[in-house]
Amino acid sequence: MAGNSFGQLFRLTTFGESHGAAIGGVIDGCPSGIELDIDAIQTDLNRRKPGQSALVTQRKEPDEVVFYSGIFEGKTTGTPIGFAIHNTNQKSKDYSHIKDSYRPSHADKVYDEKYGVRDYRGGGRSSARETASRVVAGAIAKQLLSSVSIDAYVSAVGPIALDENYQELNFDLTESNPVRCPDPDKAAEMEAYIRQIRKEGDTVGGVVSCVIKDVPLGLGEPVFDKLHAELGKAMLSINAVKGFEYGSGFAGAQRKGSQHNDQFNADGSTQTNHSGGVQGGISNGMDIYFKVAFKPVATIMQTQTTLNKQGEMVEMQGKGRHDPCVVPRAVPIVEAMAALVLADFSLLNRSTKL
């Protein structure tokens, strides 16, 4: 209730600060009988972890998940799945520059004022490190949803954007480059841009798109818990996200009804899919697709004048090893949150009819 849980029936609760002893979580409500592929979970964690390529932060965090419960002889048992990712070397850092000063566009100041006390080491609870726990749970949710495919990818880095329709993309190429953009030419452009930005000691925002195929009709619970509303909340809860649109999105607001309506085919599918696979908050069996906007990382390697705890303006020099652009590592997080939403709705949907 204080915001660290997600989902109603397939429910993840996470804990942990960036540089505390461990992060982790509990998944309650995972059905019994899933033969878990533990390697697939670690693979998703590796897609999120620092140091995986020259484009991301060079911090060294192995991010190995340990399971404490809920799995027996390789299968889920229906009891809660407790897990942890131990933080390594968390004591060796120097935090003196952020202990008393508030980094611009970071949560330091609001945490201090809301809670009166703050674990400032590495951003504490407000750090995106928390999302590793989501990736673990999302990877399990994916295995519950074995017939559904969820493909996220980078569709924009700063001003460089994919203009293709997603149908023309080959998602097998997403992991072929460190940007995680399925268009190799654009990927190369994006990569060059990120390298340049990093050289400037700056950062840049970007967009992650996601396409979900083979979703069974009927997921989503109107009226408040519409499928796209939960997807939106899920994405907006990821660090640095500023916007969410699905189907025709903001562009749809400019259209006329006669252009925008998705006409039916005789088989129940639709000729177009401006609806983005969701009608009235319920999946209609067509592809679900949406976009998630990420702001540039707030920690820059430049000097900024900022406020300290004592109310004085002070100079602050960015240091540490940070991502110049967050979207390549955000791809598995977007997939994980989408999987959590779908897993939960697929369980909820079992209660719909007599």
Added chain:
Amino acid sequence: MAGNSFGQLFRLTTFGESHGAAIGGVIDGCPSGIELDIDAIQTDLNRRKPGQSALVTQRKEPDEVVFYSGIFEGKTTGTPIGFAIHNTNQKSKDYSHIKDSYRPSHADKVYDEKYGVRDYRGGGRSSARETASRVVAGAIAKQLLSSVSIDAYVSAVGPIALDENYQELNFDLTESNPVRCPDPDKAAEMEAYIRQIRKEGDTVGGVVSCVIKDVPLGLGEPVFDKLHAELGKAMLSINAVKGFEYGSGFAGAQRKGSQHNDQFNADGSTQTNHSGGVQGGISNGMDIYFKVAFKPVATIMQTQTTLNKQGEMVEMQGKGRHDPCVVPRAVPIVEAMAALVLADFSLLNRSTKL
């Protein structure tokens, strides 16, 4: 849990179909001791109701709210507030054209398949008529949040968009025209455009913006229930919404960190507000602002070929009295949902510290 409740401590549950006996709801968790201004509630309902201007649907629905409980001698008592809006003339309609046929880009077909049975009259539960209950609850939430101002307005109708910064707008003008756009010149343009669209038997989408001032610092519960994540879910749960962005939004994804960071002033405010009043999911005391994209109304006064229950393709002629553009009536709904989110977080925030 089946999706008809919103909020954790200030919690609204709604019921009712468009053309059933009544719609209404229960607000649980409203604090005791609020001297309710019942007229203000009805005023917000009137801003949402059909027939209020030449620009909106000409259906006649008085939308008068009746309170059953939770109010005594003009004050809230802390017990649940039950209320209803009785539907008038709900039996006189002819629904033969939608009883067995699925309107394109409507929820008819997914409801039929998800639930196996559907109250097709006027769209039943999937009708935006449900939002009248939200407006009632939101108007009460506004009274709980008496020091906060929440101003929504139409910022785009189809291709016609406000380009000003919201600081230059005078929200006192929002209600001065039927479009609910605070810029009189743009409002006139928008109005003319909507009239033309209606003449064509067509509909058009639009954007509602919302500005919230004087929000106390500290609202929002990381990590999953971030303030902007709940606002996003709240907005995306409104019928016809396709996208949500706050602060710099999608444009922020194109920026560099050095441009995007909000530098502090010595008083704790920030020089810019790309963050949109929310940092790390918690209000920081600056203005909260966001945009909500609405698709064009799916019911058009043109002939469409569509699917019926028997799987046949049939001709369907739009009829009835529908809105050519939904955004003027959506303004009070956006405000109501924003108020519900803030009311809930303001109660939750009371539990933050020892």
Added chain:
Amino acid sequence: MAGNSFGQLFRLTTFGESHGAAIGGVIDGCPSGIELDIDAIQTDLNRRKPGQSALVTQRKEPDEVVFYSGIFEGKTTGTPIGFAIHNTNQKSKDYSHIKDSYRPSHADKVYDEKYGVRDYRGGGRSSARETASRVVAGAIAKQLLSSVSIDAYVSAVGPIALDENYQELNFDLTESNPVRCPDPDKAAEMEAYIRQIRKEGDTVGGVVSCVIKDVPLGLGEPVFDKLHAELGKAMLSINAVKGFEYGSGFAGAQRKGSQHNDQFNADGSTQTNHSGGVQGGISNGMDIYFKVAFKPVATIMQTQTTLNKQGEMVEMQGKGRHDPCVVPRAVPIVEAMAALVLADFSLLNRSTKL
């Protein structure tokens, strides 16, 4: 969240004060496709209503339920079921004796201090009149659970108690007498005792027992939401309840394990059923049985010295038409709450396995 909802998936929210305009509720999560027997709902309401026999309060309240939504052409639609029971004659009462004085062993004083304001008419929200809404929802839950039988009955009135094992009782006789005791001889004794107590201007407590047969194995969600823990909460939430025990109950605490263990039969049933049909919080297919203790009604027709709002000790004369013993009317309430618990767990159980 402020306590007026019950259940997770089959979820009832109630509203209403004893002498306000109406009481009622919303059932969210009722599956679609149930052909509702409305008469059966009214029948249960009639078993609870005042004035039904010479043994209970002689107040006249017709207690007719009106449904607003969620039912179409006789079937549940899966959308929320809104309903109300309008209070009649609620304005004609004289409440001067309780407006400022706190009735002993009533909730008057705690409501006043907790909420700062109180609808004192007829006890307001703290009145057992609220339970009529539970009976409506419980009657619908029974129809969802059509293969399960739920039989509550009066097993004690003051010192007069049934000593038979429930297996020897014929529940068809429960409704044959106004006490709702299936043993006609004991019923007659109890009836005589209640008449005498009423003559003295006094009241008396009692016990309601409940037997549930044909419960499918597997209901209940360990560890906190054990089947008997939810049944206990459900019963303890009924006005005037002081205790709950199931299976061997308090007597079981005196036994040895060698006497108490239920040995298996080869078909999986057990030779004895001290476990009361629940093992580790999960139904095991045997009969569930439990007892609920009710205190004597606090409103007596005698003069009591009590406290008023001003902190003075004042004389108070009981008046109005009150029950001398609450258990006969509590029987359908106990059944309703049991049905709500089982309905919710039967929906939750659909999510247990892959």
Added chain:
Amino acid sequence: MAGNSFGQLFRLTTFGESHGAAIGGVIDGCPSGIELDIDAIQTDLNRRKPGQSALVTQRKEPDEVVFYSGIFEGKTTGTPIGFAIHNTNQKSKDYSHIKDSYRPSHADKVYDEKYGVRDYRGGGRSSARETASRVVAGAIAKQLLSSVSIDAYVSAVGPIALDENYQELNFDLTESNPVRCPDPDKAAEMEAYIRQIRKEGDTVGGVVSCVIKDVPLGLGEPVFDKLHAELGKAMLSINAVKGFEYGSGFAGAQRKGSQHNDQFNADGSTQTNHSGGVQGGISNGMDIYFKVAFKPVATIMQTQTTLNKQGEMVEMQGKGRHDPCVVPRAVPIVEAMAALVLADFSLLNRSTKL
């Protein structure tokens, strides 16, 4: 939602099987700013742990809690508190006798049928070992409730029961004997009885009473979440509990209203306290007291004929080191659950008034 969480605002989620890698939990919603006394937490754990006296199971489990998050420089930070208790030697046991056979009056069979798979080692999730996590969270809740005193004690072992009124007991003596009965003479009797029972290879049930003093008026949320209803659920969720009564309890059902009503004193207190400190579901400032009935431990050191997975009747010999009577170790668990209920309601109560 699948039952492994307790509380709304102060919310504990537990995980872990008896002989898995670890048990533990996450506390979400603990307010920031509590200076935690870690030793006090370990002290409560030690009161629950095996091997603490000659009267309880001689298993060796150190039960040391490790905190992963939510505490910084000795204070709670308002972020989730993750913790674990690692199981030691969990691999060395021999479970062949329970792998395929269902112990009578244990949860083995229902788990197998509900989930289709079961961690049979030491009872898995159905083991009372899970309650160690509750004791950790309860010990933190006690520190949030620093002005409230919560004293549980053994009031009956089999047929040997305390007959004193609790006011005459000296709770300082509770920990002076291994039975945890504050009456030294009765404690000696109980101890002798338990030793004899153990010698017989048998087990025996008992009763734990609990007295809570200095509870602020106003805790509890009518109508479903009455204070005593949540206390009842909390207690009934503890392994082996068969009944709960508060205040006058089952004895109150035999009384007349004229005897049972608690008459007010001029200071707002009451002359008697049959209400048990709760009126209409809300604490009234008087002592809260209740009783919890525990059945005899089902594992006995005698041969029983039972069912196996294959549906055959087989001989089963109890082995291992089990408690002959569970109540001495249940005392801190009852206190912990009471503390969780009160902590949650004290946070919820902050939202009651404007």
